[in-house]
Amino acid sequence: MGKGQVNVLMLLLFLTLCSASDQKWRKAMISAEKATSLVMNRVGSSILFPIHGNVYPTGYYNVTIKIGQPPKPYFLDLDTGSDLTWLQCDAPCVHCVEAPHPFYQPSNDLVACRDPLCAALHPPGDYKCESPEQCDYEVEYADGGSSLGVLVRDVFSLNYTNGIQLSPRLALGCGYDQIPGASRHPLDGILGLGRGKSGIVSQLQSQGLVRNVVGHCLSGKGGGFLFFGDGLYDSSRVTWTSMSQEFTKYYSPGIAELHFGGKATGIKNLIVVFDSGSSYTYLNSQAYQTLTVLLKKELGGRSLKEAPEDQTLPLCWKGRKPFKNVKDVKKYFKTIALAFASSGRTKTQFELHPEAYLIISNKGNVCLGILNGTQVGLQNLNVIGDISMQDRMVIYDNEKQVIGWTPANCDQLPRSITANM
Ligand SMILES: *[C@@H]1O[C@H](CO)[C@@H](O)[C@H](O)[C@H]1NC(C)=O
Numbered sequence: 001m002g003k004g005q006v007n008v009l010m011l012l013l014f015l016t017l018c019s020a021s022d023q024k025w026r027k028a029m030i031s032a033e034k035a036t037s038l039v040m041n042r043v044g045s046s047i048l049f050p051i052h053g054n055v056y057p058t059g060y061y062n063v064t065i066k067i068g069q070p071p072k073p074y075f076l077d078l079d080t081g082s083d084l085t086w087l088q089c090d091a092p093c094v095h096c097v098e099a100p101h102p103f104y105q106p107s108n109d110l111v112a113c114r115d116p117l118c119a120a121l122h123p124p125g126d127y128k129c130e131s132p133e134q135c136d137y138e139v140e141y142a143d144g145g146s147s148l149g150v151l152v153r154d155v156f157s158l159n160y161t162n163g164i165q166l167s168p169r170l171a172l173g174c175g176y177d178q179i180p181g182a183s184r185h186p187l188d189g190i191l192g193l194g195r196g197k198s199g200i201v202s203q204l205q206s207q208g209l210v211r212n213v214v215g216h217c218l219s220g221k222g223g224g225f226l227f228f229g230d231g232l233y234d235s236s237r238v239t240w241t242s243m244s245q246e247f248t249k250y251y252s253p254g255i256a257e258l259h260f261g262g263k264a265t266g267i268k269n270l271i272v273v274f275d276s277g278s279s280y281t282y283l284n285s286q287a288y289q290t291l292t293v294l295l296k297k298e299l300g301g302r303s304l305k306e307a308p309e310d311q312t313l314p315l316c317w318k319g320r321k322p323f324k325n326v327k328d329v330k331k332y333f334k335t336i337a338l339a340f341a342s343s344g345r346t347k348t349q350f351e352l353h354p355e356a357y358l359i360i361s362n363k364g365n366v367c368l369g370i371l372n373g374t375q376v377g378l379q380n381l382n383v384i385g386d387i388s389m390q391d392r393m394v395i396y397d398n399e400k401q402v403i404g405w406t407p408a409n410c411d412q413l414p415r416s417i418t419a420n421m
Pocket residue numbers: 051052053062063064075100186187
């Protein structure tokens with residue numbers, strides 16, 4: 001399919017949007033001031049999704065996205081650590097793993113090899129097309145999993161928070177050869193929310209449909225929400241730190257220092273990335289070592305004893321009787337923080353209260369949800385995973401190149417701040 005058709009589709013879409021908001025405008029009889037914000041609302045609009053899942057025992061959060069014509073639902077793992085969205089695909093499938101829905105039937109709208117979206121998925125100068133009409137991709141994840149396939153375009157059925165529907169054609173991977181990773185999630189695919197051009201929000205932005213901003217709110221009780229666009233939070237209440245211009249592959253605020261109980265530990269130069277695709281938080285071997293020594297020192301002489309028999313995570317402790325909630329053990333644990341040396345001399349701290357780094361295992365022990373990244377091959381990357389992002393909004397603003405966070409009630413879907421409908 002040629003470029004012309006895509007443009008026509010976009011044009012139709014915009015006409016639909018305009019007439020729909022005109023109708024509402026007439027019905028609502030609102031002030032001139034509000035009418036202006038209504039017209040402006042398309043760029044200020046956000047797309048909101050409820051999500052399901054938890055850190056433990058499930059180990060991931062999933063979002064339902066409708067793709068194809070007619071639209072079919074798929075359960076996708078939300079991943080701010082990678083760009084490409086892909087589905088297990090009946091192309092036919094050479095190697096797929098069991099999924100909640102029938103495998104995706106690819107559209108015949110192939111992304112061409114010379115398309116910038118194809119180039120974005122390959123290291124510069126390192127990609128030779130087998131055929132000019134087709135873009136092959138392969139993505140590998142830190143847990144050893146991978147997906148190999150072909151890039152296609154298909155319709156995504158989405159809704160703005162004001163109820164207006166949109167159905168853009170976006171590029172996605174038709175994954176016909178998957179190797180499951182260590183964290184085998186029984187899902188239909190991955191929703192790539194990364195910084196790159198092929199990311200879903202970047203594609204929506206380049207079609208003028210939403211600002212290139214992604215946010216999530218993962219509830220400690222399970223569930224929460226995901227959003228695209230900048231209409232659902234009050235920016236003045238958010239702690240912002242600039243995205244690194246050095247480590248551009250991931251959402252990274254750059255280099256941090258590890259703090260424990262309000263004091264610097266002397267562990268500096270940690271390259272930190274935010275990754276919703278990781279359930280736990282990872283520190284490099286040196287930082288992990290320092291942290292575990294400090295934690296054990298704090299616990300010395302307390303009623304908690306190490307419980308090596310509990311294999312839930314590498315480091316667990318048991319009490320006199322089983323724990324039900326992290327609140328039961330909170331008093332034994334200090335706040336950990338990562339202090340970013342961003343914006344000049346002022347340090348922004350990302351704090352981890354006990355709830356942001358501990359879980360209660362099904363045996364009633366408390367386990368450390370910060371793991372040794374060196375052991376899983378992360379080399380020097382330190383990863384802030386889901387456990388440490390719970391019960392706050394984490395916002396990746398690719399327009400302003402900043403990452404922000406603010407405490408939030410993730411159990412309740414937010415209302416539009418620009419509340420004009
Ligand atoms: C994914 O989320 C849906 C709700 O949107 C839920 O019904 C489903 O059980 C979840 N799937 C998995 C595999 O966790």
